[in-house]
Structure formats: structure tokens, C-alpha cells
């Protein structure tokens with residue numbers, strides 16, 4: 193059975209920012225490979241009149257997740273920097289809703305739902321099912337998927353539109369298992385009409 197996108201569906205593009213792509217401060221191996229795939233999903237959702245959201249990691253310069261403050265990451269996605277900008281080839285539509293997260297110095301937020309109004313915005317538009325892809329599978333994509341399920345949305349992980357950091361080998365596989373265990377399903381472009 194092929195999936196047909198309707199107005200009750202939404203696309204959530206997670207953190208497709210320069211710092212998470214090759215050459216960036218916290219590069220996901222082959223992170224930029226998700227860009228052309230996401231562009232195809234963007235076209236599909238746009239044609240169906242379905243809303244599109246793009247989350248971005250949007251840290252102050254002294255964010256608690258940085259090694260300088262005892263966190264585990266090098267500085268990345270600092271508000272307004274080139275590294276924090278969306279990948280230049282990502283074709284976000286003019287009516288995309290951008291969701292900035294982890295914007296306060298003392299709060300980490302991997303999920304696009306954490307500390308944002310994403311759930312309210314989805315409900316306001318009558319969204320029932322969210323399709324989630326982007327960077328990184330084993331961090332922000334996973335967290336966003338788990339929170340979407342928690343918030344009551346049917347949730348589909350877009351495997352071909354996601355890539356992971358893989359700090360430890362197997363992290364992505366584990367993340368995918370955890371998402372499925374929590375009730376997410378998985379899809380790739382072939383599953384759509």
C-alpha cells in the first residue's frame with residue numbers, strides 16, 4: 193500500500209544545518225546526502241498542501257552542551273552564524289515554519305518539541321501524522337520522533353532522509369529500534385505515490 197500525503201500530514205525537517213554537514217563544527221558523516229532526498233519530500237508535501245516545518249539547533253555562544261561548559265559537544269549552531277544556517281541546497285518553501293530550539297544557555301533540547309510550540313502549531317492545523325527526517329538520526333531526529341509520539345501524533349521516520357552521528361557504532365540502529373519500539377513506523381520515498 194502506497195502512502196498518500198494529505199493536509200492532515202506534516203513534514204518535519206530536523207536540523208539540516210551547515211554545522212551538521214561535512215565541513216561543519218559537528219558534522220554528521222554524509223549529512224549533506226539527505227538534502228536532495230528532503231527536497232523531494234518537500235515537493236511531495238507542498239503538492240498535497242501539507243504543512244512543512246524545519247527545526248534548527250539555535251544555541252547561544254555559551255550553551256551548556258558545549259565542552260567549554262562541561263557538555264559533550266564542540267561549539268555548534270550558534271545563533272546567527274553560518275554554521276547555524278540551513279544547508280544552502282535545502283529548498284525550504286516560502287511558507288515553511290521554522291522552529292528554533294535549545295535557545296537558552298542552560299537548557300539542552302534535542303527534540304523539536306522541547307520548549308517550543310511545535311505541538312500546538314501541528315494541532316492548530318489539524319495534523320494527525322508527522323513524517324520526520326533530517327539530522328541526526330541518533331540525537332535530534334530520534335528525540336523529535338519520540339516526543340511526537342508522546343504528543344499523540346502518528347509518527348513516521350523517514351529513513352532515506354536521515355543520517356546519524358554514530359558516536360558509538362550501532363547508535364543509529366539502536367535509535368531506529370527505540371523509535372519503532374515507541375510506536376513509530378518507517379518509510380522511504382518508495383512508499384509514496
Ligand code: VGL
Pocket residue numbers: 207212218249257265302327328329330331332333
Ligand atoms: C544535535 C548534537 C548536538 C542534533 C544537536 O541536531 O542531532 N546533535 N546538538
Ligand code: ZN
Pocket residue numbers: 249251257268269294
Ligand atoms: Zn546542539
